[in-house]
Structures are given as C-alpha cells and as structure tokens.
Amino acid sequence: MSENEAYLIHVYDIIPDAKKNADMSAEQEDYTVTCNGINEYDAVTASSGAAMLSFTYGSGYAIDQKIGTVFAGSQPIRAISVFKVNKNDVTEDAELTFQIAGSDLYCATVPCRGEEVVTVSMLDKIFHIEEDPSQYQMASTILWRSQGIKNAVNYLGNHGGLSNGTAVFQTLTALEINTMMYLSAGLDSNSDLVYYHFDADNLSLVSSTESYGPEPEELLNAVEAVYPEIADQTRALFAAKDVYAENLRLCSDPGTQTDEALQQLNLAGEEILSSVNEIYTFFTA
Numbered sequence: 359m360s361e362n363e364a365y366l367i368h369v370y371d372i373i374p375d376a377k378k379n380a381d382m383s384a385e386q387e388d389y390t391v392t393c394n395g396i397n398e399y400d401a402v403t404a405s406s407g408a409a410m411l412s413f414t415y416g417s418g419y420a421i422d423q424k425i426g427t428v429f430a431g432s433q434p435i436r437a438i439s440v441f442k443v444n445k446n447d448v449t450e451d452a453e454l455t456f457q458i459a460g461s462d463l464y465c466a467t468v469p470c471r472g473e474e475v476v477t478v479s480m481l482d483k484i485f486h487i488e489e490d491p492s493q494y495q496m497a498s499t500i501l502w503r504s505q506g507i508k509n510a511v512n513y514l515g516n517h518g519g520l521s522n523g524t525a526v527f528q529t530l531t532a533l534e535i536n537t538m539m540y541l542s543a544g545l546d547s548n549s550d551l552v553y554y555h556f557d558a559d560n561l562s563l564v565s566s567t568e569s570y571g572p573e574p575e576e577l578l579n580a581v582e583a584v585y586p587e588i589a590d591q592t593r594a595l596f597a598a599k600d601v602y603a604e605n606l607r608l609c610s611d612p613g614t615q616t617d618e619a620l621q622q623l624n625l626a627g628e629e630i631l632s633s634v635n636e637i638y639t640f641f642t643a
Contacts (some may be wrong), residue, residue, distance in 0.1 A: 360551075365442060366391060368441070372428060372434060372437055374428050379428065379429050381426065381427050383427060384426070385490065386403070388459045389403070389423070392421055393444075393454055394448035395453065399441045400441070400559065403440040404421055408546040413482070413543050414502045414545070415501060418497075422438065435547070447608050453469070453470075453471060454472065472512070479554075480542065480552055480561070481543065482543050485556070492555075493584060499577075503536045503537065504638065507595065507634065508538070520606075523610065547584045555571075585640070595633035598627075599620060601629075603628075605620075
C-alpha cells in the first residue's frame, strides 16, 4: 500500500429471516463504503494483503462476497468487509456510509462518523468486540497452526525424509512451534510480527522465546468454545502430531527404528493431513 492508503474494516452481524432462505451478493461492488459523500470504495476483502487475508480467514468471520445462502432460522452470521481507502478520508469529522446492496436479505446503509472508527495497532485487536477476546484470538490461530503442522510433515517428505537429519530436526521444531507458540491470527512473513496478549495488555514479538505460552489443552479448549464444529478434528490433529513426533524421533535413529514405529509414523502423518484438510475447508469453504 502507498503511504496515503489504509485498510478500513467493517465487522457486522447478518440476522437470518425466521422462515425464508436468502442469498447475499457475491459481487464486491455491492459492498461499499463512501467517505464524505464523495469517494466510494469497493470491498477488497478476498484480495487484500498477506496479514489482512490471513486475519480475514482465520477470524472465522464470513467473507462478504462468500457468504452465499443465509438459511432461515439459523444463527446470526458475523461478517467482515475490508476496504482499501485514502486515509485522509477517515478523519474524526468524516461522514462514512457502509452499504450492502444486491442481496435478498440484508441490503443496508449504515452511517458512521470518523470519530467512531477505532484505530488498531495490529489486526488481532479487532477481537475486542468478542465476549472473550483472548480465547477467540487463540482459537482463530488454529487455521494457520494446522497449516504449519502440515507444512512440517510435507517438508520432511520433500527433503530426504528420515535420511536427512537436518530435515528431521527442522520438522520436529516446526511441529512444536506451531502447537505451542503464541501466534497472531493475522500472520504474514515479517520477522517483526507481533502478538497482542489480551490478558497482559501488551505486545510481544512472536519470534521471541518469551512468546511461548498457551498449552495445547488451552488451544483445544479455545477451539472447542469458539469453533465447536472442528473441535474433534483439532483434537485428532494434536494427538496425531504427538504420535508423529514421538515416532519420528525413533525412526530417525537406526538404533531405535522398528517396523511398528515406521507404521505408526505413516499412520500419524495421514491423520495429520486429513485433519488439517477438514480444518482448512471449514475456514475457507
């Protein structure tokens, strides 16, 4: 983005009709924000930068253009629309209008003044709107944690497998990091990416050894509370990860390698990939 651009994020709830199914528009030009009645911006929710895209999917909020059918009588849907705007348009006295058009259910115009816009130093702070922001943040990292575990397993297979001691070590390290490390829901490739700790009310580098924190059971409990639909898959993933790591250590040493350990390693690898794919589908479908 240029120095004059900024992301403007609108998080809102869609309330289903009691009896009638309805479809939300899939066109980005139907999700707009107008600043001071002059400059209009279309949503870029599904095509924004790396950290924003990571947060958008990991948050579990429905992406505006992908909401699709809203089934009658279902629970409210928390949705997100992201706009790339001229930051000079968002002053305290600015008049903003969020608009959703082209939808059967939720065609709305929501006025807002610039002074109501909250500036956040990192994307995870958006979770302040949730009842338990710390737990929600922790649960919302499961998408990228699971992808990291999958990448670790694939890395070993693509770099010589058990015969490459360096690959074995890096795989074991990645498995631990992606389970135990504090992570931001808005992951990107920057080494200075920070994690906002809601309970401590401070920022820390996710690459710091001090950022090791949540126990696996804490992560599992958070996912169970926020995303119960994938609680079983997450528990299966973490259990398979432990079996995989244990047998990888055994199988990487000719002195402790056995046929049973090799079989357990392969079965755990298959379970990891299956669980990860189900978690990924839940967040991105």
